[in-house]
Amino acid sequence: MANPDALSVKRPIVWTIAGSDSGGGAGIQADLATMSDLDTHACSVITAVTAQSSVTVALVESVSSKMLLSQLDTLASDLPPAAIKIGLLANQSQIDLLANWLAKQRTNWLQLGIKVPVILDPVMVATCGDALATGAGLDFSPFKGLLTLITPNVSELAVLAATELSSVEACILAAKNLSETLSTSVLAKGGDNGPAWCQQQANDLLVCVGVDGISDKHQWQSFWLSSKRVETANNHGTGCTLSSAIAAVMAHGFVLNDAVVVAKAYVNAGLKASYQVGLGPGCLARTAWPQDLGEFPHVKMVSTSEPKPVLLETSQAKASDKGFKRIDEALGLYPVVADLDILETLLKAGAKTIQLRIKDPNAADLEQSIIQAISLGRDYQARVFINDHWQLAIKHQAYGVHLGQEDLIASNLAQLQSANLALGLSSHSYFEILLANQHQPSYIAFGHIFPTTTKVMPSKPQGLAKLARYVSLMKGELPIVAIGGIDATTLASVKATLVDDVAVVRALTQATDPQAAFKALNKAWQAEV
Numbered sequence: 242m243a244n245p246d247a248l249s250v251k252r253p254i255v256w257t258i259a260g261s262d263s264g265g266g267a268g269i270q271a272d273l274a275t276m277s278d279l280d281t282h283a284c285s286v287i288t289a290v291t292a293q294s295s296v297t298v299a300l301v302e303s304v305s306s307k308m309l310l311s312q313l314d315t316l317a318s319d320l321p322p323a324a325i326k327i328g329l330l331a332n333q334s335q336i337d338l339l340a341n342w343l344a345k346q347r348t349n350w351l352q353l354g355i356k357v358p359v360i361l362d363p364v365m366v367a368t369c370g371d372a373l374a375t376g377a378g379l380d381f382s383p384f385k386g387l388l389t390l391i392t393p394n395v396s397e398l399a400v401l402a403a404t405e406l407s408s409v410e411a412c413i414l415a416a417k418n419l420s421e422t423l424s425t426s427v428l429a430k431g432g433d434n435g436p437a438w439c440q441q442q443a444n445d446l447l448v449c450v451g452v453d454g455i456s457d458k459h460q461w462q463s464f465w466l467s468s469k470r471v472e473t474a475n476n477h478g479t480g481c482t483l484s485s486a487i488a489a490v491m492a493h494g495f496v497l498n499d500a501v502v503v504a505k506a507y508v509n510a511g512l513k514a515s516y517q518v519g520l521g522p523g524c525l526a527r528t529a530w531p532q533d534l535g536e537f538p539h540v541k542m543v544s545t546s547e548p549k550p551v552l553l554e555t556s557q558a559k560a561s562d563k564g565f566k567r568i569d570e571a572l573g574l575y576p577v578v579a580d581l582d583i584l585e586t587l588l589k590a591g592a593k594t595i596q597l598r599i600k601d602p603n604a605a606d607l608e609q610s611i612i613q614a615i616s617l618g619r620d621y622q623a624r625v626f627i628n629d630h631w632q633l634a635i636k637h638q639a640y641g642v643h644l645g646q647e648d649l650i651a652s653n654l655a656q657l658q659s660a661n662l663a664l665g666l667s668s669h670s671y672f673e674i675l676l677a678n679q680h681q682p683s684y685i686a687f688g689h690i691f692p693t694t695t696k697v698m699p700s701k702p703q704g705l706a707k708l709a710r711y712v713s714l715m716k717g718e719l720p721i722v723a724i725g726g727i728d729a730t731t732l733a734s735v736k737a738t739l740v741d742d743v744a745v746v747r748a749l750t751q752a753t754d755p756q757a758a759f760k761a762l763n764k765a766w767q768a769e770v
């Protein structure tokens with residue numbers, strides 16, 4: 242099962258509501274190509290027909306309200322969307338009609354328990370500089386509360402905010418204001434050559450507004466997503482491609498933050514392989530689901546003390562200096578346990594990696610238990626990781642520490658690294674894998690793969706298809722450990738994703754004979770695929 246695409250059999254339906262670009266590089270044409278390339282079935286609702294080439298927009302004719310409504314209703318009754326991308330809306334009455342229609346549909350969908358992500362790319366001007374929508378003063382406020390994400394570029398954001406965005410701070414403020422005005426997350430794109438501060442590299446600002454299914458600490462956070470600028474004039478349809486890729490990835494069940502980073506990687510790869518067709522700017526190539534980590538952006542939380550995006554050259558140099566201890570021998574079947582009795586039992590059974598996970602920070606015998614676990618690890622020549630309690634792990638020289646994304650904010654990684662401890666980091670998405678990977682940990686745990694009762698999770702079970710995608714992205718970088726709901730019945734399917742290692746809790750701690758359970762699971766894990 243090395244090919245992750247083999248795992249997602251059914252193509253989810255995605256709609257694009259946008260204008261036709263007769264030149265084929267942008268609009269509906271770019272959207273359909275992108276959505277299809279990203280393994281979705283694309284339906285189209287055409288808002289306007291443009292007579293357009295790579296150098297000019299000769300004529301724009303919007304479709305009638307009757308035609309717009311008829312396309313929406315016809316599709317809704319047979320081909321309901323898993324996600325919607327909205328592009329060119331040619332005039333205010335189209336905005337009003339669509340917002341009204343979406344509001345009614347949303348109520349129907351919510352009654353059925355369906356939440357459909359809606360991504361709005363507020364298209365105003367074509368790459369050649371010609372206006373596409375009539376009237377600069379389009380009012381998008383009817384969409385308030387109906388959108389998941391709006392994706393203006395810096396010039397569009399300046400128009401929407403009715404202000405110049407000559408500084409990073411002004412851009413952050415305008416994006417946050419827009420997110421409040423429309424009650425939506427915002428992706429302010431700095432990919433086009435805009436003001437001086439976004440010329441050096443492509444810096445996009447993601448303002449998260451109550452994003453579903455991600456860590457509490459990220460739901461309302463803002464992030465810079467930075468990539469090196471791809472130097473090419475063939476950038477016609479970049480915004481359409483990005484927003485339709487975001488919709489397509491969300492239709493596959495990925496959270497918003499994941500969809501944004503995958504779409505950015507998709508656009509970066511597309512720009513690198515872009516090509517010229519007419520006399521003007523050419524278009525992006527379609528390069529399928531991105532699998533090259535190098536195409537993904539660097540992610541940085543926006544903080545009040547340091548609001549600026551990271552400079553990529555320096556951050557990469559620093560990251561390689563700061564790598565954590567490498568894992569030479571595979572972690573293998575990795576038990577995670579809450580007490581010393583079971584820890585010793587499993588070491589006796591042959592566990593070579595084990596984690597002590599005591600969740601109560603006030604546990605009376607916490608430090609003593611940590612000392613004891615580390616000492617048992619030495620006796621049995623096993624690698625003992627301590628969960629959460631990184632200061633005690635340093636103090637007593639554990640082999641390593643395991644931390645979650647939330648723990649990262651409160652811990653001192655430099656101290657851990659100089660004490661030469663190994664570091665495992667949790668992740669629950671592409672986005673968190675990128676965040677974790679930037680610290681160059683010793684391994685990244687990914688989960689939960691299947692439902693679990695061991696821990697209350699903010700995210701949904703990831704499943705095998707997603708696991709396979711992450712494994713393929715991270716192969717050769719550092720070990721990926723799958724965790725969550727893994728037991729004797731699911732082990733073989735997890736192994737088939739080619740993940741490096743597996744961590745288990747209940748499959749061992751709730752077994753009637755934990756030693757026998759470890760031996761059996763370990764044998765199955767070590768066996769050839």
Ligand SMILES: Cc1ncc(COP(=O)(O)OP(=O)(O)O)c(N)n1
Pocket residue numbers: 575577596598628629643644645646648665667686687696722724744
């Ligand atoms: C191997 C492994 N993977 C993931 C976790 C979870 O860590 P974290 O997200 O910090 O959650 P808690 O375990 O602290 O509840 C883990 N402990 N081990």
Ligand SMILES: Cc1ncsc1CCOP(=O)(O)O
Pocket residue numbers: 688689692693694695696724725726727744745746747748
């Ligand atoms: C700590 C943790 N982090 C992600 S899933 C999980 C618990 C996994 O436990 P189990 O193996 O019992 O499902």
Ligand SMILES: [Mg+2]
Pocket residue numbers: 628629643644645648
């Ligand atoms: Mg933790």
